[in-house]
Amino acid sequence: MAAIALTFLFLYKNTHSSDAQNISVYNGYVTSIYYDQFYVNEVNLISNSSATANVYVIPKSQLSYIPVVLPEKQIDKRNSTFSQRFELYYDRSENNLICNTVCELNFRFELQQNGVVLGCPAQLFLYDNKADLKIFIANEPYGSVGDPVAQTDCLPKTGVVNKTFHLPPNKLYYIGWYVAKNVGYTIWLSANLTRINISGLNEDCSVSSQHTTCPITHTKYPHKKENISLLFNTTSTTMMDVNVTPVLVQWNLQRLTGVSAPSCIGVVVMMVAVFVWFYYCMIRTVAWNGYITIA
Ligand SMILES: *[C@@H]1O[C@H](CO)[C@@H](O)[C@H](O)[C@H]1NC(C)=O
Ligand SMILES: *[C@@H]1O[C@H](CO)[C@@H](O)[C@H](O)[C@H]1NC(C)=O
Ligand SMILES: *[C@@H]1O[C@H](CO)[C@@H](O)[C@H](O)[C@H]1NC(C)=O
Ligand SMILES: *[C@@H]1O[C@H](CO)[C@@H](O)[C@H](O)[C@H]1NC(C)=O
Ligand SMILES: *[C@@H]1O[C@H](CO)[C@@H](O)[C@H](O)[C@H]1NC(C)=O
C-alpha cells in the first residue's frame, strides 16, 4: 500500500534541478531571474563575494514596479580633431545604466561638419559587458568592435537623429562612441526604465561567499499555480556575482486525471486517505501484536 502511495507521489511530483545561472547584483538595484511554469522548492546559491545579498522568491502576481524616467541630459559635446573611439557615461558618478524590466534608452545626436570628413562620421555601440567594450576601444579607430548588443547606423554628417533602443533587462550597459576627424557633435540621452519594488516583501534567505541552500520560507508553493521570480539585492559597494541553481517542482496535475487543476484537491484528499488508512492499519497491527504479547 505504501508503495502504491509513494508511486503516486513520485509520478505526480517531478523535481529537477534547473541549469545554473550567474547573475550580477549591484548596490541600489534589484536583479531578477524569472522561471516559467514551475514552483521553486529550494535554491542553491554561491556568491563570489563575502558581502551579503538578500534573496526573495516572489510569485509573479506580487511583483510591482517603480517607473524610473531619467530626464534628457547632454552626455557629451566636442569637436573631434582625430578619428577616435571611447566610452561615454550617462553620469560621471554612476557611470553606467542598469536596466530592469522596462529598458528603453533614447539618444539624440546632433552633428556638424567642421572640415573634410572621411568614411563613417560617427556611430554609437551598446555593450552589456566590459570585455567587448575594451575590444572596441583597443582597436581604434577602425578595427573590431567586439560584440555589441545594439548599435546605430553611421550617423549623417549634419543634422539631428533620434534613436531608441529597447534592451534586455538585468544588465549593466556601457556606451561606446566612434567619431571621425572634423566632426562636431552633441549627444543627449534619456531613459525610460522600471525597477522592481521590494519594499514590504519578506526575504527568504541571504547569500555571502559560501554555498548556501535557500530554504524559501515565504513562497514555497504559491496558493495557485504561478510563475515566480527570484530577486536579489545588496548593499555591497562592489558588484557581486551569484551562481543560482534552483530545484524546481512541478505537480503533474494533467497526468493525474487528464483534467484541470480543481480535481487535484480530490486527488490530494484521496492520497491523504490512502496514507491515513495505511497508517491506521499499521497501528492496528502493532496494537494487535502487543495485545497478543501481553496476553
Ligand atoms: C558561473 O561562474 C563560475 C565562476 O566564475 C563559473 O565557473 C561557471 O561556469 C559560471 N556558470 C555559468 C552558468 O555561467
Ligand atoms: C566646435 O566648433 C564650432 C565651429 O568651429 C564652434 O562654434 C563650437 O563652439 C565648437 N564646440 C566645442 C564644444 O568646442
Ligand atoms: C528628437 O527628439 C526631440 C526631443 O527628444 C524632439 O524634440 C524631436 O522632434 C525629435 N526629432 C525627430 C526627428 O524625431
Ligand atoms: C515609458 O515607457 C512606457 C511603456 O513602454 C510608456 O507607456 C511611457 O509613455 C514611456 N514614458 C516615456 C517618458 O517615454
Ligand atoms: C512599493 O511597495 C510598497 C508596498 O507594496 C508600497 O507601499 C509603495 O508605495 C511602493 N512604492 C512605489 C514607489 O510604488
Ligand SMILES: *[C@@H]1O[C@H](CO)[C@@H](O)[C@H](O)[C@H]1NC(C)=O
Ligand atoms: C508562466 O509563463 C509562461 C511563459 O510566459 C506562460 O506561458 C504560462 O502560462 C505561465 N504560467 C502561469 C501559471 O501563469
Ligand SMILES: *[C@@H]1O[C@H](CO)[C@@H](O)[C@H](O)[C@H]1NC(C)=O
Ligand atoms: C534589500 O532591500 C531591503 C529593502 O529595501 C533592505 O531592507 C535590505 O537591507 C536590502 N538588503 C541588502 C543585503 O542590501
Ligand SMILES: *[C@@H]1O[C@H](CO)[C@@H](O)[C@H](O)[C@H]1NC(C)=O
Ligand atoms: C565578483 O564578480 C563581479 C562581477 O563579475 C566582479 O566585478 C567582482 O570583482 C567579483 N568579486 C570578487 C571578490 O571576485
